[in-house]
Structures are given as structure tokens and as C-alpha cells.
Amino acid sequence: MAAATTKDLAAAAGVSLATVDRVLNNRPNVSEKTKAKVKDAIEKTGFVRNLAAVNLLRNRPYRFRFILPANGDEYLSELLCEVEHTGKVLKNDMTEVETVQLDMADPIAVANYLSGLETSDLEGVAVMAPESPPVRDAIARLHERGLHVVQFLSGQEKLDDIDFVGVNNLAAGSTAAKIVGKFCGGRKGSIMVVAETMQAMDSIERRLGFDRTIARSFAGLRPLPSLETYGNAPRAEKIIANQLQHNADIIAVYVLSSEARLPIKVLQKMSNLKELVVVAHERTPFSEAALVSDEIDAIIAQNPGHAVRSALRILRARSEAREPIAAQENIRIEILLSENL
Amino acid sequence: MAAATTKDLAAAAGVSLATVDRVLNNRPNVSEKTKAKVKDAIEKTGFVRNLAAVNLLRNRPYRFRFILPANGDEYLSELLCEVEHTGKVLKNDMTEVETVQLDMADPIAVANYLSGLETSDLEGVAVMAPESPPVRDAIARLHERGLHVVQFLSGQEKLDDIDFVGVNNLAAGSTAAKIVGKFCGGRKGSIMVVAETMQAMDSIERRLGFDRTIARSFAGLRPLPSLETYGNAPRAEKIIANQLQHNADIIAVYVLSSEARLPIKVLQKMSNLKELVVVAHERTPFSEAALVSDEIDAIIAQNPGHAVRSALRILRARSEAREPIAAQENIRIEILLSENL
DNA sequence: CTTGCATTGAGGTAGGTACCTCAATTATAA
DNA sequence: TTATAATTGAGGTACCTACCTCAATGCAAG
Numbered sequence: 001m002a003a004a005t006t007k008d009l010a011a012a013a014g015v016s017l018a019t020v021d022r023v024l025n026n027r028p029n030v031s032e033k034t035k036a037k038v039k040d041a042i043e044k045t046g047f048v049r050n051l052a053a054v055n056l057l058r059n060r061p062y063r064f065r066f067i068l069p070a071n072g073d074e075y076l077s078e079l080l081c082e083v084e085h086t087g088k089v090l091k092n093d094m095t096e097v098e099t100v101q102l103d104m105a106d107p108i109a110v111a112n113y114l115s116g117l118e119t120s121d122l123e124g125v126a127v128m129a130p131e132s133p134p135v136r137d138a139i140a141r142l143h144e145r146g147l148h149v150v151q152f153l154s155g156q157e158k159l160d161d162i163d164f165v166g167v168n169n170l171a172a173g174s175t176a177a178k179i180v181g182k183f184c185g186g187r188k189g190s191i192m193v194v195a196e197t198m199q200a201m202d203s204i205e206r207r208l209g210f211d212r213t214i215a216r217s218f219a220g221l222r223p224l225p226s227l228e229t230y231g232n233a234p235r236a237e238k239i240i241a242n243q244l245q246h247n248a249d250i251i252a253v254y255v256l257s258s259e260a261r262l263p264i265k266v267l268q269k270m271s272n273l274k275e276l277v278v279v280a281h282e283r284t285p286f287s288e289a290a291l292v293s294d295e296i297d298a299i300i301a302q303n304p305g306h307a308v309r310s311a312l313r314i315l316r317a318r319s320e321a322r323e324p325i326a327a328q329e330n331i332r333i334e335i336l337l338s339e340n341l
Numbered sequence: 342m343a344a345a346t347t348k349d350l351a352a353a354a355g356v357s358l359a360t361v362d363r364v365l366n367n368r369p370n371v372s373e374k375t376k377a378k379v380k381d382a383i384e385k386t387g388f389v390r391n392l393a394a395v396n397l398l399r400n401r402p403y404r405f406r407f408i409l410p411a412n413g414d415e416y417l418s419e420l421l422c423e424v425e426h427t428g429k430v431l432k433n434d435m436t437e438v439e440t441v442q443l444d445m446a447d448p449i450a451v452a453n454y455l456s457g458l459e460t461s462d463l464e465g466v467a468v469m470a471p472e473s474p475p476v477r478d479a480i481a482r483l484h485e486r487g488l489h490v491v492q493f494l495s496g497q498e499k500l501d502d503i504d505f506v507g508v509n510n511l512a513a514g515s516t517a518a519k520i521v522g523k524f525c526g527g528r529k530g531s532i533m534v535v536a537e538t539m540q541a542m543d544s545i546e547r548r549l550g551f552d553r554t555i556a557r558s559f560a561g562l563r564p565l566p567s568l569e570t571y572g573n574a575p576r577a578e579k580i581i582a583n584q585l586q587h588n589a590d591i592i593a594v595y596v597l598s599s600e601a602r603l604p605i606k607v608l609q610k611m612s613n614l615k616e617l618v619v620v621a622h623e624r625t626p627f628s629e630a631a632l633v634s635d636e637i638d639a640i641i642a643q644n645p646g647h648a649v650r651s652a653l654r655i656l657r658a659r660s661e662a663r664e665p666i667a668a669q670e671n672i673r674i675e676i677l678l679s680e681n682l
Numbered sequence: 683c684t685t686g687c688a689t690t691g692a693g694g695t696a697g698g699t700a701c702c703t704c705a706a707t708t709a710t711a712a
Numbered sequence: 713t714t715a716t717a718a719t720t721g722a723g724g725t726a727c728c729t730a731c732c733t734c735a736a737t738g739c740a741a742g
Contacts, residue, residue: 002400003435005728016691021730029689048433052396053728056697059343089666091344092389174680182638185526213680297523305668325430327646333681339515339554340674346698357721362700370719372709394698397727683742690737701725708719 004045013041024049051320061094064315066152066308067114067127070101073196073259074284075304079128079153082308095316107132114138117147124148124315126165130155131201148318150311153302155201163324165311167302167333169202173209173256175333176279179298180210180252181218183277188220189251192243194227194236196257206256206281221252229262236266244270252277261286264295283336291338299336307331345386354382365390392661402437405656407493407649408455408468411442414537414600415625416645420469420494423649436657448473455479458488465489465656467506471496472542489659491652494643496542504665506652508643508674510543514550514597516674517620520639521551521593522559524618529561530592533584535568535577537598547597547622562593570603577607585611593618602627605636624677632679640677648672 004012010020015034022030023038041047066083069076080099087097102110111134117125124147129135136159143149143162151159153166180191193210195203207226214221227243229236240263244250253276255263260280264287267273273295280287283301290296310329317324345353351361356375363371364379382388407424410417421440428438443451452475458466465488470476477500484490484503492500494507521532534551536544548567555562568584570577581604585591594617596604601621605628608614614636621628624642631637651670658665 003402006730007728018691018693019689022690025730027731031689034690050397050435050728051433052393052435053697054730055393056391056397056699056728057730059697061344085668092392094391094393171681175678178678178680182524182526185523185528187526209680303673309669327426328650332644332675334673335676335678335681337516337519337676339519339550340512340676347700348698359721359723360719363720366700368701372719375720391698394727395700397697397729398699398701400727685742686740688737688739690735692735693733695732696730697728699727703724704722706719706721708717710715710717712713712715 003050004047005050006047008045009038009041009047012045013038054320055094061096062316062319063096063098063122064312065117065122065125066097066099066311067110067125067129068099068101069104069128071103073257074261074286075258075282078282078284078304079308082305086305086308086312090312095312097312102129104129107134111135111138114142117142119145119147122147123319124150126150126152126311126315127156128152128154130199131157148315150314152311153307155203157201163314163318163329165307165314165329165331167331169205170209172281172300172302172333173206173211174213175209175335176206176254176256176281176298176300177210177213178217179300179335180254180277180279181214181221183279183297184218184221184252186220187251189222189249190247191221191223191252191254192227192240192247192250193223193225194229194240194253194255194257194263196231196259196262197228198226200257203256210254210256223254224250226256227263231259231262233262233266236262237269240266241270250276253279255280258282260284260290260296264290268295283334288341291336291341294338297337299334301334301336302331303334344391345388346391347388349386350379350382350388353386354379395661396435402435403657403660404437404439404463405653406439406441406458406463406466407652408451408466408470409440409442410445410469412444414598415602415627416599416623419623419625419645420649423646427646427649427653431653436653438653443470445470448475452476452479455483458483460486460488463488464660465491467491467493467652467656468497469493469495471540472498489656491655493652494648496544498542504655504659504670506648506655506670506672508672510546511550513622513641513643513674514547514552515554516550516676517547517595517597517622517639517641518551518554519558520641520676521595521618521620522555522562524620524638525559525562525593527561528592530563530590531588532562532564532593532595533568533581533588533591534564534566535570535581535594535596535598535604537572537600537603538569539567541598544597551595551597564595565591567597568604572600572603574603574607577603578610581607582611591617594620596621599623601625601631601637605631609636624675629682632677632682635679638678640675642675642677643672644675 006020010017023035083099110129115138139149149162151162151164158164211223214223227239258281278296279298280296281300283299287299291299314324347361351358364376424440451470456479480490490503492505499505552564555564568580599622619637620639621637622641624640628640632640655665
């Protein structure tokens with residue numbers, strides 16, 4: 001038995017196809033009584049729109065855009081790569097995916113860009129931008145204008161009614177702490193915490209989660225004040241050397257930004273990483289290699305491929321007026337060891 | 342610019358629609374020269390079949406069937422639940438999903454069941470069955486007959502040309518070992534290893550991976566011989582009590598079958614689980630609660646929802662003669678702590 | 683009763699592909 | 713050269729929904 005069609009529905013409701021169409025697509029001039037008849041028939045026949053037919057009819061592709069930072073770390077490259085790859089695969093599913101990279105240091109420009117987007121060009125966007133009021137407002141306005149928006153892996157504060165793809169950074173920090181704590185195996189000492197910057201919301205949340213779990217479960221460990229590299233190599237060398245010198249009891253390092261390369265490279269020169277417990281975020285070619293060579297003990301990761309596909313699935317679902325499958329879109333905090341790469 | 346259609350393709354190749362159709366659908370009576378012209382045109386125009394149209398045309402749903410064990414643990418319930426839920430969601434994507442549960446203790450019956458499946462009823466099946474030659478042969482024959490098959494999370498030996506969904510159990514065992522080892526924090530002692538049975542291929546592989554990693558990285562730890570509960574409570578109590586009694590230095594427990602409930606419940610009575618390092622497999626309501634209450638330290642899991650969706654995506658792709666996205670279908674070995682649930 | 687309006691029905695179109703038939707052309711063999 | 717086979721083209725139908733127009737009904741107020 002094939003699925004019920006609009007024709008079956010019309011027969012079941014005892015009305016014409018035209019009326020069924022009017023009800024299904026919320027057209028005017030239908031009496032309440034007729035509407036009820038059709039809705040009953042929908043229940044009875046278990047009618048569901050044939051998505052294939054709908055998609056065939058709208059012979060315009062769904063167009064989505066990822067709005068990402070202009071410059072960033074290796075993780076960003078992974079993301080770009082995933083977006084491109086997934087976009088290619090979805091080509092034959094009526095989905096076009098583009099990427100735009102903006103200078104996130106200029107929130108006004110970002111907000112302006114967002115405000116300039118038109119529903120006529122685009123069904124939806126996934127925005128990865130650091131927290132800032134103008135951007136937040138622009139996102140809310142986009143949503144009101146009917147352009148679907150996903151807050152993507154970002155340091156944004158979660159907005160009501162707007163889909164979010166990414167992990168809970170508080171939990172991610174906690175997880176890192178648990179690994180660091182357990183891997184230290186009861187030894188006492190200090191933990192170096194390195195970030196690119198502590199301005200970003202995600203860094204702050206991770207640090208918070210980290211400190212909380214260390215305090216609660218690992219009394220012998222003392223997290224040191226965050227070191228901020230600002231992505232600057234000489235600066236990183238200086239502050240890391242300085243902290244190492246003044247804290248002979250450092251037994252672990254937590255790199256909480258997604259760019260682990262700079263701090264790890266600096267530490268390679270100054271200390272024996274294999275004797276330190278090192279936990280970093282995000283899987284990149286560099287961090288993966290460091291994990292295999294035992295210089296990093298664990299990576300806390302959010303899978304960029306999952307994130308990209310999840311954002312696209314959500315945007316697609318919203319565009320088709322479907323509800324996304326919440327369970328599927330929950331990005332996991334992955335713990336990577338050299339064994340489960 | 343809308344996507345290229347068969348009409349565009351015909352124009353580009355300088356042939357008729359009929360000929361394009363013959364080439365695209367491998368119909369006979371086309372000269373090599375013409376075939377080449379059309380294929381060139383496919384390259385040039387970037388033609389891709391419009392899936393919506395194809396799916397519209399075949400107005401029969403895709404029918405897939407999960408073949409699962411008749412009786413099993415909590416993880417099986419999770420799987421059943423996921424299959425049902427995903428099936429519901431895919432209803433409006435022309436996909437019908439069923440479940441059949443068979444008594445896996447009778448391999449001949451399973452093989453017979455598989456042999457009886459017809460392409461006219463079904464596009465494909467996902468089979469979760471323990472290793473056995475008759476079943477393996479039946480799967481291979483199904484595949485030859487054009488019925489798509491996925492080896493699903495199973496203790497099956499991986500067959501050539503047949504898709505597999507699930508984790509590498511050797512790596513899963515290794516991962517468990519790394520966690521156990523690190524969480525023991527340099528203490529010396531023995532590790533209890535509990536299984537439901539060591540007959541299953543997955544148990545064997547996990548044990549192998551576990552032993553290998555313990556031997557290589559944790560010299561102070563000694564994994565004890567596997568205890569097999571056979572799902573029998575009195576037996577479990579007896580053998581666990583016996584091993585506890587004869588090995589006072591047990592500091593860790595590794596439960597390598599997907600049913601952690603029985604051994605954990607037994608251990609709750611006989612020892613202080615919070616002082617032992619306990620690692621188990623698979624997330625279930627029970628194991629999750631034990632993780633939160635700190636009676637289990639870590640869970641090595643393969644996400645049942647991912648697995649189900651992955652199997653269905655693969656079956657769907659095969660049915661549409663597409664290649665599945667390999668990267669997406671790789672089921673991760675998840676490490677769950679109470680922090681990243 | 684008529685005018686006007688709200689409601690319903692009938693019937694058509696488009697969208698891209700698969701599959702079919704029948705005629706027309708070309709190539710190959712006898 | 714003719715007979716036969718292989719190849720190609722032309723044109724149609726179906727799949728299901730969205731959207732359109734035009735006619736026909738029903739009902740109410742004037």
C-alpha cells in the first residue's frame with residue numbers, strides 16, 4: 001500500500017482536490033467545517049506531504065550560507081573543508097552551500113552584512129561570530145524577517161527561538177578537568193591554563209567549567225591564572241617561560257582555545273611534554289599528530305563534520321517547515337585518545 | 342542558473358532525450374560513440390540526477406528491515422527504540438523501516454530467514470547477528486541477489502563488499518584499557534574483566550585490544566582471566582565473589598559486554614565500587630545512572646542512534662545507487678564521563 | 683427575487699525523470 | 713543491392729504537489 005496522496009485525502013474527506021489544496025496551503029475562503037473534515041481525513045489516512053514532489057515543484061535549490069571568521073586556526077580550516085565537502089555532496093539534494101568569511105574584529109561590519117541579507121537570495125545562514133550586541137541584534141532581526149539562522153559553534157550567547165549547533169562549553173571545560181585530574185593520578189601540583197584570548201565567551205565558559213570540576217574533585221591540583229597568547233609567538237614564549245619558571249610544580253597543561261599549535265610548540269622547546277598531562281581542544285592535523293606522539297594526552301573535540309551537517313540539516317528542516325530531530329542535532333563532547341582516533 | 346536537466350544534457354550532447362535516457366539507465370542499443378558523447382556532456386554540464394524527480398517517479402517507498410536478536414540487554418532496547426523513532430521520522434522521506442527479532446542462538450534459522458527475503462518486498466536489511474558460517478553465507482548470497490545488506494554492530498567477521506556499521510572493537514578495548522590504566526594513576530594491582538560470554542567476536546576483540554594496551558603502557562596492572570556470566574545472576578555472584586576473594590589486589594573492573602547491569606549489581610553488593618576504577622560499555626539508563634553516581638568511572642559507547650541512522654543512510658544510498666559518505670558513517674568510539682553526558 | 687459574496691469544484695499547468703511505443707535512420711551482412 | 717539488424721529520434725504517460733483560472737453552487741442581506 002503506497003502512501004496516501006492528496007487525491008486519497010480528497011476522497012476520504014469527501015471534498016475536491018482544490019479544497020484539499022486550500023486547506024493544506026492555508027489559502028483563504030474555506031469554511032471551518034470543511035477545514036475540520038479535511039483535517040480529520042489527514043489523521044485517518046495518515047497523509048504526509050510527498051517531499052519529493054514538493055522539492056521537484058520548487059525547482060530552485062535551497063541556498064544556505066556559512067558565515068565564518070576571516071582568519072583563524074587550523075580548526076577553521078577543517079570547518080571550511082567540511083563545509084565545502086558537504087556542500088558538494090548535497091548538490092544533488094537541491095541544496096547549495098556557500099561560505100563567506102568576515103573580519104569578526106569589526107562587529108558593526110558583521111552586523112551590517114547580516115542585515116543586508118535577503119530572503120530572495122538565501123533560505124538561511126549559519127553564523128559563527130563572537131559575542132557582540134550588534135551582531136546579536138542583527139541575528140534576531142534576520143530571524144524575524146523569516147531568514148533561518150543557526151548560531152554555529154560560536155561564542156554567542158544562546159538566543160531564544162534561534163537554533164544552536166555546538167557543545168556546552170561549561171561541560172567541555174569540566175570534561176577536560178576530569179581528564180586532567182584523573183590522568184594526574186593523585187599527584188599534587190599546578191595546572192597551566194593557556195588560551196588565545198579570554199575575551200571569547202567560549203573560553204570563559206570552559207575555564208569556569210574547568211575550575212569548578214578541579215575544585216570539586218581534585219583537591220591536590222591548582223589551576224594557575226590563564227595565559228593569553230593573542231596568537232603571538234614571542235608573547236607566548238615569554239609568558240609560558242615565565243610561568244614555568246615561577247611554578248616548578250606544574251604537572252599539567254590545559255589549552256582551552258581551539259588553537260593548540262602555538263602553545264604546544266612553545267612548550268615542546270621548554271619542557272618535556274611527555275611527562276606533563278596535556279589536554280587540548282579540537283582535532284586538527286597538528287593536535288592529532290601530537291596525540292599519537294604522546295605529547296598531548298587527550299583532546300576534547302566537537303566534530304566539525306557533524307557540526308556542519310547538523311547546521312545544514314536544521315536549516316533544511318526549517319526551510320521545509322519541519323521540526324529538526326533534536327536528538328540527532330546534539331553535538332557531543334568527544335574525548336579523543338590515541339586509541340580511539 | 343538552475344541545475345542542468347536531461348534536456349540540457351541532450352542539447353549539450355547533440356542527441357535526443359531518448360538516447361540520453363538510454364545512456365543514463367544503461368539500456369541496450371547505444372553505440373560506444375554516442376555513449377561517449379553523452380558522458381562528455383555530463384562532465385561539461387555538471388549534470389546530476391534530480392533526486393526529487395527520481396523519488397517521485399518511483400512511488401513505492403524504500404523498505405528496510407533491521408534484523409536484531411530476540412532477547413538481549415538494555416542496549417538492545419535502546420536500539421529498538423531508535424529504530425522505531427528514526428523510522429517514524431523517515432516516513433515522509435519515502436522510507437519504511439521495520440524490525441524483526443530472531444533467536445540468534447539458532448544460526449540455521451537465521452540463515453533460512455535471510456535466504457527467504459525477496460527483493461520484491463524489501464530494498465535492504467541491516468543484520469546484527471553473531472558470527473556463524475551459515476549466516477555469513479546467507480548474507481553474501483543476499484548481496485549477490487541485489488538485496489542491500491549492512492552488517493550492523495555485530496560480532497560478524499567483516500565481509501568484503503558489504504557495508505559495516507559499528508566500531509572497531511579492538512580499538513574499543515584499547516580505549517577502555519587506556520582509561521582504566523590512566524585512572525588507576527600509577528597504582529599496581531589486578532583488573533577484573535567481566536563478560537557475558539567470550540564466544541562473541543566482539544568480546545574477543547575487545548579483550549585483545551584491552552590486554553595489548555595494558556601490557557604496552559601499564560606494567561603495574563595485571564588483567565585477570567575473563568569471567569563469563571552467561572547472563573546468569575547466581576553464576577555471576579559465584580564467580581565474581583570467587584575472583585574477589587583470591588585477588589585482594591583488584592583495583593579495577595572492566596565490563597566488556599554491552600550488558601553491564603548484572604556484573605555491576607553483583608559488585609555493588611560485594612565491594613565498594615567507588616574505590617574501584619570501573620569501565621563498562623554502552624550507554625543505557627542503568628550505566629548512565631551508575632556513571633552519574635560515580636560507581637562507573639567511564640563508559641565506552643557507540644551511539645545507537647548514530648548507528649541506526651548510519652545504517653539507514655547507507656542502505657538508502659545503495660538503493661539509489663549513490664556512494665555513501667564514508668566519513669559520516671564512521672561510528673566513533675565515544676568515551677563518556679559524568680561530565681560529558 | 684436579486685444582488686453580492688463566500689465557498690467549492692473542475693480542470694489545467696509545471697517540474698525532471700523513467701519507461702514505453704513506433705517510426706526513421708544508419709550500419710552491417712548476405 | 714537487398715535484407716536485416718542496430719541505432720536514434722519523436723512523442724507520449726506517469727509520479728504528486730502547488731498554484732492558477734473559471735464556473736458553479738450555497739447562503740445571506742437587501
